[in-house]
Structures are given as structure tokens and as C-alpha cells.
Amino acid sequence: SDTKAFSSVVEFPSNLGVDVTGSLLAVQEWKKTEGKWKLQLHQTIPWSSESPAQGTLLCDCRGCVALTRSNENRRTSGVMGK
Secondary structure, three states, X not given: OOOEEEEEEEEOOHHHOOOOOOOEEEEEEEXXXXXXXXXXXXXXXXXXXXXXXXXXXXXXXXXXXXXXXXXXXXXXXXXXXX
16 A cells, blocks of 8 residues: 555563563554654564563554453453452
8 A cells, every 4th residue: 555554573672681582573554644654553462472571562642551461360250249
């Protein structure tokens, strides 16, 4: 497309220390307006299950939302609160 593009990258977050294998896969969506490419969406996911990254990050013009992994079991049975 002349006005929409996607890119993907492997990220090496500095806050996770030295990581020569990369720990996050990022996907980006771009839109061309007024002759300039602007980032519309940026999302990261852990590169593998052994990644030190603890979840996914989804960002757009409104900000970012982080979804983290946890060992907690959030399933419930029956009526909530009982």
C-alpha cells in the first residue's frame, strides 16, 4: 500500500540486562499522512517462553497497556463473592 505499512523487529530491552538473543518481538503499523510516515501501533510479545520479558505491551496514540504473565489462577466457579 502507498499509505499503510507494517514492520517487525526483535528488541533487546536494556532493563533486562545483556541479552544477545533478543527477548521481545515487536510489530509496528505505520500510516502515511501528508507525505510522512507516522507510527500508529506498536506491540511487543515475548520472543519465547524462556524470555525474561514478563508480558506484552500494546501502544497507540492514546498510550500503552501492559499485559503481564502470572502464575495465579484467575478461574472461579459458581457465583462471585461466595
